[in-house]
Amino acid sequence: MILQRGGHRERGRAAFSRPLRVALAAAAIGALSFFATFAAAAAHRALAAxxxxxxxxxxxxxxEFGNNPCRVDTDYRMIRGLEISARMPDATVVVSETVAPFPDLVRANTAVLAHLNGLPQPDKLLVEPRAVSTFENVRFTVDLLGERPEGRVILVTDPVHMLRARALWRYFVGDWPDYALARARGKPISRARLTYHLREAAAWWLNLGKVAAWEALALAGVDNATRGGMIR
Structure with a gap:
């Protein structure tokens, strides 16, 4: 009887330890993902031209338009894009932002930012207003251009977001783009910046899931338009 009770206790401990191990493993992966975003941002800063x-x-x-932190992100990125395009007046500038159905608002905001920062407006400005995620930013930009971009491409976003953006561009287009870094929200050690890194770590796993689902649906013979409606 005593041995039987002891066996029950051992099985109980084992049953309790399994979910605990899973939780600890998940926490470890989450922590590694979080700190990896800092390493990726630092590497892009160090290697940026x-x-x-x-x-x-x-x-x-x-x-995201209307979401204040993301609104600030967009303005920082657009200012950096204007700085780059001022040196490359023949380049086409594409702004991909979630302001549908108001692309004219992007053009107006670009004009205001150019004026406030003493920069010229791009001669060739295209607006992609449908995207609701980085996954769609890249996919819809390629759709807007109508073909695989030829020549050198410069991607403009902040250091925290850059690696994921470049990886998705590589996935959809086939080449790693060059990049120019914009300012990131918040001070280096601030709640806003730490929250941003945490959000970016989660976004990496979300986007890995999106890519896996995109490939699985392609193997199942689902066309791009249908896949696009299912995966945002």
């Missing part, structure tokens, strides 16, 4: 090589295409990835 002070003055990017001339390019045929400049793609500015905006944040």
């Amino acid at each position: 002070a003055s990017p090589e001339p390019a045929e295409l400049i793609v500015v990835l905006g944040g």
Whole structure:
């Protein structure tokens, strides 16, 4: 009887330890993902060119319109895009931002930012207003251009977001783009910046899931339009 009770206790401990191990493993993966975003941002800062090589295409990835932190992100990125395009007047500038159905608002905001910062407006400005995620920023930008971009491409976003944006561009287009870094929200050690890194770590896993689902649906014979409606 005593041995039987002891066996029950051992099984109880084992049953309790399994979910605990899973929880600890998940926490460890989450922590590694969080700190990896700092490493990726630091690497992009260290390797960024002070003055990017001339390019045929400049793609500015905006944040969510109307969401204040993302609104600030978008303005920082657009200002950086204007700085780059001022040195490359022949380049096409694409702004991908979630302001549908108001692309004229993007053009107006671009004009205001150019005026306030003493920068010229791009001669060739295209607006992609449908995207609601980085996944769609890249996919819809390629759709807007109508073909695989030729020549040098410069992606403009902040250091925290840059690696994921470049990885998705590589996935959809096939080439790693050059990049120009915009200012990131918040001070280096601030609640806003730490929250941003945490959000970015989660976004990496979310986007890995999106890519896996995109590939699985392609293997199942689902067309791009249908997949696009299912995966945002």
